[in-house]
Amino acid sequence: MSKFQKKKKEMPAVNTASLPDIVFMLLFFFMVTTVMRETDLKIKKPKLPKADQVKKLEKKSLVNYIYVGKSKDDTPGDKIQLNDRISKVSDIPSFIFNARRKHSEEDVKKLTTSIKADMKVNVGTISDIKQQLRNVNALKINYSTLKGNAFDNVK
Amino acid sequence: MARRSTPEINAGSMADIAFLLLIFFLVTTTMDVDTGISRKLPEKQDPNIVPPVLKEKNVFEVNVNRNDEILVEGDTYMKVDELRAAAIKFIDNGGGTAESLQKDNLSPCTWCGGDKDPTSSDHPKKAIISLQSDRGTSYAMYISVQNELVGAYTDLRNIYANKKFGKDFKDISNADQKKIKNDIYPQIISEAEPTK
Numbered sequence: 001m002s003k004f005q006k007k008k009k010e011m012p013a014v015n016t017a018s019l020p021d022i023v024f025m026l027l028f029f030f031m032v033t034t035v036m037r038e039t040d041l042k043i044k045k046p047k048l049p050k051a052d053q054v055k056k057l058e059k060k061s062l063v064n065y066i067y068v069g070k071s072k073d074d075t076p077g078d079k080i081q082l083n084d085r086i087s088k089v090s091d092i093p094s095f096i097f098n099a100r101r102k103h104s105e106e107d108v109k110k111l112t113t114s115i116k117a118d119m120k121v122n123v124g125t126i127s128d129i130k131q132q133l134r135n136v137n138a139l140k141i142n143y144s145t146l147k148g149n150a151f152d153n154v155k
Numbered sequence: 156m157a158r159r160s161t162p163e164i165n166a167g168s169m170a171d172i173a174f175l176l177l178i179f180f181l182v183t184t185t186m187d188v189d190t191g192i193s194r195k196l197p198e199k200q201d202p203n204i205v206p207p208v209l210k211e212k213n214v215f216e217v218n219v220n221r222n223d224e225i226l227v228e229g230d231t232y233m234k235v236d237e238l239r240a241a242a243i244k245f246i247d248n249g250g251g252t253a254e255s256l257q258k259d260n261l262s263p264c265t266w267c268g269g270d271k272d273p274t275s276s277d278h279p280k281k282a283i284i285s286l287q288s289d290r291g292t293s294y295a296m297y298i299s300v301q302n303e304l305v306g307a308y309t310d311l312r313n314i315y316a317n318k319k320f321g322k323d324f325k326d327i328s329n330a331d332q333k334k335i336k337n338d339i340y341p342q343i344i345s346e347a348e349p350t351k
Binding site for chain 1: 166169170173174176179180181183185188189190191192193195196197198199207221222234235236288289290291292293295296297298299302303305306309315348349
């Protein structure tokens with residue numbers, strides 16, 4: 001009978017030696033793709049309008065952002081944020097020139113200005129911004145929107 | 156000189172450390188893509204240049220006032236959801252005859268599916284949409300109107316691409332896209348200074 005009282009066979013353990021390698025690979029992937037927010041919002045987070053005729057902004061390094069919205073302490077009027085401080089409309093040309101200086105001649109033509117504006121701001125403010133952009137010949141703009149039904153904006 | 160073998164470092168916890176970092180980056184990473192309506196602003200004009208005279212029938216006037224109401228062609232009150240159809244009807248009208256288009260080196264629009272109404276636009280290349288808003292118009296309304304006007308062109312280009320190539324506009328080759336953009340349905344949306 002002793003023949004049947006064999007020692008219990010142990011399950012062979014899965015070799016986990018390569019686990020760190022796999023994890024490191026994933027880690028490097030996320031480290032490379034992650035983008036930390038460069039700018040802190042000094043205004044209330046703009047609630048972007050929705051639209052369906054949208055295009056993707058391809059190269060993020062070639063995009064300058066202008067934020068438009070209400071200030072955090074609810075003072076009336078639309079506030080404009082360039083880089084990380086609240087600015088006046090008249091600061092836009094220098095903002096654009098600064099951005100241009102960081103890029104080569106070739107890339108300057110491809111620079112796009114993305115306007116991230118809240119749904120409630122007035123067209124007048126946007127129009128002032130556009131006028132300033134025209135003055136410095138920064139003609140490519142993009143009205144930042146969410147993907148969705150445009151009729152949801154107005155109800 | 157007896158050689159002492161260096162004790163190996165226990166690397167068992169390496170995976171844990173790596174996992175911790177991995178989770179950190181997983182959480183902080185954002186993969187959002189920025190989307191939006193792309194437009195090109197007109198270049199600054201020399202104030203001495205006299206703007207070319209346009210025939211009124213070739214201009215589709217859209218007015219948005221400070222109460223977010225839309226007035227089309229100076230006489231029709233419209234909702235946003237009717238705007239696209241109206242714009243398509245105007246652009247795709249193609250009412251010009253061979254003689255009237257000859258001086259602009261254009262031939263009558265053969266691909267237009269419109270009514271050929273002589274009191275509306277002559278040719279898609281001559282049809283201009285003029286958008287006039289007020290400084291008090293809300294940005295949400297403004298974007299909706301822009302979206303519908305751009306949408307009108309997108310729809311027309313899609314119809315044409317489907318008829319000619321059997322595919323949507325975005326799926327045809329770049330050269331064909333360019334041809335449609337330049338010669339078939341060029342997007343001409345002009346924005347006037349907002350009223351005070």
